Amino acid sequence: MKISFVLNNEPTTVDIADGTTPLLWVIRDTLNLKGTKFGCGKAACGACTLHIDGVAIRSCSYPASFVEGKTIVTIEGLGTAKNPHPVQQAWLEEIVPQCGYCQPGFMMATAALLHQNPKPTDEDIDQNITNVCRCATYYRMRKAIHRAAELTPEKEATSDTQNS
């Protein structure tokens, strides 16, 4: 079946045999964007988090056919080394990653949180950032999330268009 959507600002169409295939595998294997990670396949760890219409979604448990007509942003579309998203800038400043495998999922979850809540408290962070990091970089991630909130311009945080 053919599925059309916008991926990282590019109109994209894929033709896949089985529409129930998790979106994660379409992103990773069909479209060859490897920044979105496989961790558990049961939406339990958050390594596969990306944005669908601005909301953080665990793509390992999201059927590909559901994405028809929607807008997807992955870590590759969040920002670049030349033009990093405030969350990525904060991650660089705090030197957060260790092994790094779970980090795209955390950054995508954080970007979505800041989109809804530009100045999250520690409690907001505790309740909304529920991904798993085995290197346990949580202490630096919390600092980076607060730093990203500082770096996010007011108008961008409240604007409807993310990643502009």
Next chain:
Amino acid sequence: MAKKNISRRKFLVRGGLGTAGVLAVGTYLFRNPLRRKILEQVDSGEARYLGGGMEPMLWFEITKVNKVILHSPKVEMGQGTFTGLAQMAADELEVGMNQISVVHAASMSGNMDKFATGGSNSISGLWQPLRELAATMREMLKLEAGKKSGFPVDEMTVANGEVNLGRTTMTYAEIAENVTDWEVPDAPGLKSLDAYKFVGKPIPRVDLNAKVFGEPIFGLDAQMPDMLYGAVVRPTKIGAKYVSANTSKADAMPGVVKVILEDDFVGVIADSFTAAERAKEAIEVTWEVSQSWQTSDIREMTKVGKGDAFVLQKEGEDLSTEDGLIQMEFTSPLGAHAQLEPNGVVAAVDGDSVTLKLSTQVVALTRKEVAKRLNIDEENVNVIPTFLGGGFGRRLHTPHAVQAAVMSKAVGKPVKYFFSRKEEFQHDLFRPPTHHQLKAKLTDDGHIAYLQHDFSSGDVAIDAAMVPGFLHTVLGTDVGAIRGGFCHYGAIPNLRTVSWHVELPFATSWWRSLGLLANTFAWESFMDELAVRAGKNPVAFRLAHIQDDEKGKRLKAVIQAAADKAGYQDQAVNGRAMGFAASTDAGTPCAQVAQVSIESNEIIVHKVTCAMDPGIAVNPDQVRAQCEGAITMGMSATLYEKMDVVDGELTPTIYGPYRMALMKHAPKEIDVVLLQGMDKPGAVGEPPLGPIGAAIANAVFRLTGNRLTDLPLTLV
């Protein structure tokens, strides 16, 4: 110990298309026949080797655009080794951090670690040889620049990858161009520490950008042209043996290319991961299961007295039969690695050669096992390590590489194959459960007259790649399980430590810091109890039992530093209490203070203060990062983590039910104090996991009056 110079004869040089490959041979072999001495070395983490063969090893390349590529024999799994190695090499080579990059050495480059990446010895083990290699290469470039320019070598200065020749400069790339016969000087002297621009500084990680912008650097991101996807059917029951399989349904499923029946596994190869997984589910396998195990069986097997005993330490008199002994028992459960990147591999068999890309801590073992199964020469197997999505000891065994190679051979195409999360949890090589018995006798004035620690554990290092199997026959015990089992209070006059080894019905292995977490939990909870019984402050009590030698001074210093920085007090204030604990692991002493409260019957860790002496911190920021991560990972194991065995199955099989520390649990403050009590780098990645368990438990004791003796800590 004699200084281990890289000798001139061990240098070879290979030129290339605008690149100069510098090849060196390292032969630091582990030679020490005295078994007790060996055990002490294992416990002290002394670097035992660099490489191990006589084959040339590719270390450096200079590219046409004047960049240096360092081929690392150690893999990067988050511990920051690549960054530390780059700092050490850049300082001696006189290049900027933006002029050096680090890649994993493929096995065919020759620069393959014969054993493994692990044991917290990557930086300490390469500290001397890597700097000597880099300094030698710098001098080789100067000699060559002298030949090309006629400028006197002793008047040259070197900076930023350029040699200054008075009025002109030459870049390293220009110097290396067209050189076929390099002159190799004897290893030059190394710079003094204060001359270093990068070593000792908090340089950002060299892999930071790749990890923040989602670059495809991990094993599971690897691919090869025309690649197919494999899956292997695995049993859910412990000890299940494969009998037969009905594959008729799977054979006919869409996307399935081939189902293969080997003597020891059933595999399916398909055109996508999803198709392979679905076909795998449709294969009906008959397994033979001889026994239905339960957690209680495992606990019973692991009790002190059930396995083989080995006396590790024996000082003074045995007072274990005297009256008035204080006795306690502690346990720790089966733990999972739960690293986020599942084990996986891409393998391509092409005639008599194989290429593999994967996350592995044991490049040499992976190569050997694949070669053996396919009956080809090891030299024809190229293992290309990727960045690891977590190691923690889980990548010290890679049988999946063998299975992928067999599947690739069967279909004549590259095959990618990786574990499901359920398979990761059920087929982990677990942190073994442990049981500890401690006995002590106090004198009337509150000193320890006698102390005995008996601890029992499943396998940790038996048959592991890092420790040759024969060693266990020589040593009589498991050199991994004993980490942290030694008593580091050298002023106790009468002492026994005894390691008991048991065989469990499933595989257990290395889990970051090995026995350290459980052993220190037991030791330091007991020390806290003894301090209470003696009516002493826990910090003063510990200090009073430490000897005055070099090791003792460093341990005392971190204990004092942690207590001072935390403002340690042994009474709870406003519902919060501090718990204290210390350990020495792999030669690195570490002390921690956990500030804890109990809210809604949950143990909350608010702040951890950590003082550690790793010697020279090559990158103090990354040493701090390792402390922060180890503390939080150790806290996770202390409060939440355990695997159970129910009706022969290991459970749970997914994050969530396998409880782990999340953002909401992690300490909001972690304060790290670094001391430098020796003039070389020591172990960093594992030692800070030692004290945290007991530090938390000792704080809980001060809040509740109950001493919790079983991990994970559960309030009654």
